[in-house]
Amino acid sequence: MCTYEQKKMSPLLTVLSVIFALHGYTSDRATASDPDPLQDFCIPNIKWGYGRAARLETVPCKNSSEATTDDFVFSGLKKPAGTFSNMGISALSVTPQIFPGLNTLGMSFVRADIKVGGINAPHFHPRATELTYVLQGKVYSGFVDSANRVFAKVIEEGEVMVFPRGLVHFQMNVGESPATVFGCFNSQNPGVQKIPSAIFGSEIKDELLEKAFGMNSKQIDKLRRKFAPKD
Numbered sequence: 001m002c003t004y005e006q007k008k009m010s011p012l013l014t015v016l017s018v019i020f021a022l023h024g025y026t027s028d029r030a031t032a033s034d035p036d037p038l039q040d041f042c043i044p045n046i047k048w049g050y051g052r053a054a055r056l057e058t059v060p061c062k063n064s065s066e067a068t069t070d071d072f073v074f075s076g077l078k079k080p081a082g083t084f085s086n087m088g089i090s091a092l093s094v095t096p097q098i099f100p101g102l103n104t105l106g107m108s109f110v111r112a113d114i115k116v117g118g119i120n121a122p123h124f125h126p127r128a129t130e131l132t133y134v135l136q137g138k139v140y141s142g143f144v145d146s147a148n149r150v151f152a153k154v155i156e157e158g159e160v161m162v163f164p165r166g167l168v169h170f171q172m173n174v175g176e177s178p179a180t181v182f183g184c185f186n187s188q189n190p191g192v193q194k195i196p197s198a199i200f201g202s203e204i205k206d207e208l209l210e211k212a213f214g215m216n217s218k219q220i221d222k223l224r225r226k227f228a229p230k231d
Contacts (some may be wrong), residue, residue, distance in 0.1 A: 004033060009113050017035065019068040027149070033123045034106040034156075034186075034188055034189075035072060035188050036106075037104040037105065037106075037141075037156045039061070039064070039102065039104075041064070041067065041072075041103070041104065041105070042061035042062075042103050043061060043066075043067050043071045043100050043101065043103065044059045044060075044061065044062065044096065044103055045059060045061060045062045046061045047134065048124060055092075056057075061113075061149045062094040065215040071100050071101045072101035074098075074099040074101070075096070076092060076094065076099075077092065077094070077111045077182075080092075080111075080113040080180075081111065081113070084113075084115060084118070084205045085119060085206050087117050087119050087121055088114060088115035088116075088117060088118020088119065088173070089108055089112055089113070089114050089115070089120050090112070090187050091111065091112040091113075091117065091120075091126075092110065092111050092112075093108065093109075093110045094108060094109050094110060094111075094134025095159075095188055095189065096108075096188050100187055103188065104188070105188065106186060106187060106188060107184065107185060107186060107187070107188060108128075108184075108185045108187065108188050108189070109183060109184045109185065110182070110183045110185075111180065111182055112171075112180070112181050112182075112183065113178060113179070113180050114137070114139065114171065114172075114173040114175065114178065114179045114180075114181070115173060115178055116175065116176060116178065117172075117173060118172070118173050119170070119171065119172045119173075120170060120171035120172070121170065121194055121195065121196055122144075122168050122169070122194070122195040123149060123168065123169070123170070123171045123192055123193060123194040123195060124166055124167055124168045124169065124192075124193055124195075124198070125163075125165065125166070125185065125187075125190040125191055125192055125193075126165075126166055126190075126191045126193065127137070127165070127187045127190050128185035128186050128187035128190030129162065129163065129164055129165040129185070129224050130162070130163040130183050130184065130185050130189070130190070131160055131161075131162050131163075131180070131182050131183065132160065132161050132162075132163065132168070132180050132184075133159075133160050133169075133181065133182045133183075133184075134155050134157050134158065134159050134160075134179065134180075134228075135154055135157065135180040135181065135193045136157050136177075136178075136179060136180045136184060137156070137157065137173055137175045137177060137178060137180060137181075138152070138154050138155075138173070138174050138175035139154065139155055139156075139171050139172065139173055139175075139179050139181060140152065140154050140168060140171065140172045140174045140201055141153070141154075141155050141169070141170070141171045142161075143164065143168060143169035143170075144166045144167060144168045145164075145167060145191055146167070152170075153230055154174055168195060174215065190192045196223075196227050197229070199227075200224050200226070200227040200228055201224070201227035201228050202219070206220050206221075
């Protein structure tokens with residue numbers, strides 16, 4: 001007999017199965033973000049410093065005979081990642097660095113938990129399209145195209161929205177309870193560029209920012225302190 005939790009999770013499993021199948025289909029029909037694999041799978045060989053490698057493709061594969069079922073199972077999405085940011089979001093990105101079975105398969109995913117009123121600030125992924133699925137809650141979600149047209153609406157439990165590769169997108173919990181969303185990317189290394197941090201947390205000259213945003217030096221300095229990289 002199915003438990004309540006199994007029944008609750010089954011729509012998610014169905015959607016993710018469709019997402020993964022679509023990724024596999026489209027990768028054969030268009031230029032993919034990641035190169036096609038040359039073998040069934042490639043579990044990074046930790047003996048060669050996998051954990052410290054900046055690029056996994058430089059790490060040799062473990063002999064396929066040494067692969068185990070556990071290499072292809074990840075159990076870290078059962079609960080929120082932990083600490084919430086000052087924007088009210090806690091996210092866990094799942095890439096080959098923590099789930100070796102994903103290596104060379106051209107995909108990765110993320111779980112994000114958003115407090116009531118919390119936001120996932122405007123950002124974009126330079127190397128991947130994202131499909132986001134709402135597991136629970138009500139989330140105002142959208143993206144901005146290259147003509148500055150906004151495509152946004154509130155999506156609820158069981159609904160999916162796609163964010164095209166390289167376009168700025170955002171999310172905000174507009175419900176009365178915490179929200180949980182799962183995102184899937186068609187790259188094992190989608191990258192992320194958060195707009196506020198990229199602008200005010202970088203070393204762009206103050207003079208340029210003042211002219212671009214019509215702000216004075218005190219206002220720029222305040223934003224720099226807010227979005228400066230954390231050690």
